[in-house]
Amino acid sequence: MSRADTVSSMSNVHSGGRESPANATAAAPAPAANTARANPAPPAEFPDSTESTVVYRLRAGIRARYRRERRFRRLGAASLAVGGLFLLWLLGTSALQSVGAFSQTYLAVDVALDAAEFGGDAPYSREAIAAAPYQRLLKSALRAAFPAVTARRDKRRLYRLISDGAPYDLRDRVLAAPQLIGGTHRFWLLANAEVDRLIKGSIDRHAPESNRRLSDQAIAWVDRLQAEGRVERRFNRTFFTAGDSRNAEQAGILGAVMGSLFTLVATMLLAVPVGIAAAVYLQEFAPRNRFIDLVEVNINNLAAVPSITFGLLGLALLINFFGMPRSLPLVGGMVLALMTLPTIIISSRAALAAVPPRIRQAALALGASKVQAVVHHILPLALPGMLTGAIIGLAQALGETAPLLAIGMVAFIVDVPGGPTDPATALPVQIYLWADSPERAFVERTAAAIVVLLGALAVVNGLIAVLRNKVEKRW
DSSP: OOHHHHHHHHHHHHTTTOOOHHHHHHHSOOHHHHHHHHSOOOOSSSOOSHHHHHHHHHHHHHHHHHHHHHHHHHHHHHHHHHHHHHHHHHHHHHHHHHGGGGEEEEEEEEEEOOGGGGTSSSSOOHHHHHTSOHHHHHHHHHHHHOTTOOSHHHHHHHHTTBOTTHHHHHHHHHHHOGGGTTSEEEEEEEBOHHHHHHHTTOSOTTSOGGGSSSOHHHHHHHHHHHHTTOEEEEEOTHHHHOOOOSSGGGOOSHHHHHHHHHHHHHHHHHHHHHHHHHHHIIIIIOOOSHHHHHHHHHHHHHTTSOHHHHHHHHIIIIIIITOOOTTOHHHHHHHHHHHHHHHHHHHHHHHHHTSOHHHHHHHHHTTOOHHHHIIIIIHHHHHHHHHHHHHHHHHHHHTOOHHHHHTTTTSOOOSOOOSTTSOOOOHHHHHHHHHTOSOTTHHHHHHHHHHHHHHHHHHHHHHHHHHHHHHOOOO
8 A cells, every 4th residue: 555545544534434525526526517418408499308398388388378368358458448439439529519509599689569569558468468470570670670681582581590489489578577568678589590500600601602501691790799799608498498399499309308208117117027027937937848948039039139120010019900199108118118028038037047046945945935935035136137137128228219210209299298198209219300400500409419318328327226236135
């Protein structure tokens, strides 16, 4: 043994058989480095081992799934954004076009109420006041305001500055205050629709005279009245307090609103109880046989039938067969009730089916009868869903036009209905008639009626949603 081996052996003995760190590091190479050199990691694109291939495929599938989920969320958000933009565009366009309909132009006219036109000396009877020639009095007042107008054609243009309903408005004011007879008084009277459009800036003054209904001479008269302070814009109460009219400045929506209200009430009273009762029977009590299956299939098919079909059914059955009058809100409500029934039945059955079976089973286990279990336990829990179905059906009925057109509720009716048996029209039909009118002054009133209809739908849905939340029960 050499001297070097002896020294090495002695150093090992003194160190307790352990090698020094330096020797150990030099003697034993790093295992990780050896493993990496012996088994290099497979590339991500081309795995070598079976285990690495499985892991790679799992991770690739997870990444692809996440990408699909992100794509789906983006598509959903984009769809909501597009729908919201279209809704904002509709509401914004209707609101901007309807602003002018809520104000109306009035002209101040000094009218001489000569006592001779009312039958002589006071006291004046109401019959004499009502029969006075108010149109002639207004024409005389306009000629006095513009004495330079002498030609017959120019006089006709001058008379058209005020509304055709101004004589009736003047008559009502004199009937309300007979003490005005015998003097000259200033009355603010409704202006013609074209004058109203001129004051609102809807008529281009610089356009050729042949392209507008208001002549240059009439524009000069209006400018003179405006310079004298005899032109004012006021809130258009007529739009909310009058019925339909062929003159745009006198047209209102009260008759159509009352007709829609009576029609909707008739629809609700007929469709909601019958629809809920039919849904309860079909879901809880009806036997399972072919006849019931046929009824359910037909109900589902009726929910997809075009609304005009129900209008034709009402025309053939209610009007032609039973001889009921046209243009009645009661008839319209019956037709819309037939159209709304499938929607209410389907949604009510879905609400009943959504009640957990344990509620029904617990009630029966405690000795309740089938009717008691349905009335006292199942119906209260399903009521919010049933109200939702009723909301959808009634909102659909409120906006329907085609069935009402088929049963004759498109007639021109000036008077405001007093009940469901009085002739009337509906607000959607009124919108259709105004939109079809060639009179440009009806454009802003059409938009205003649309805004009113949308507001009515929002109010009805909001009220019923609050009611639904109040009666909702948790299980």
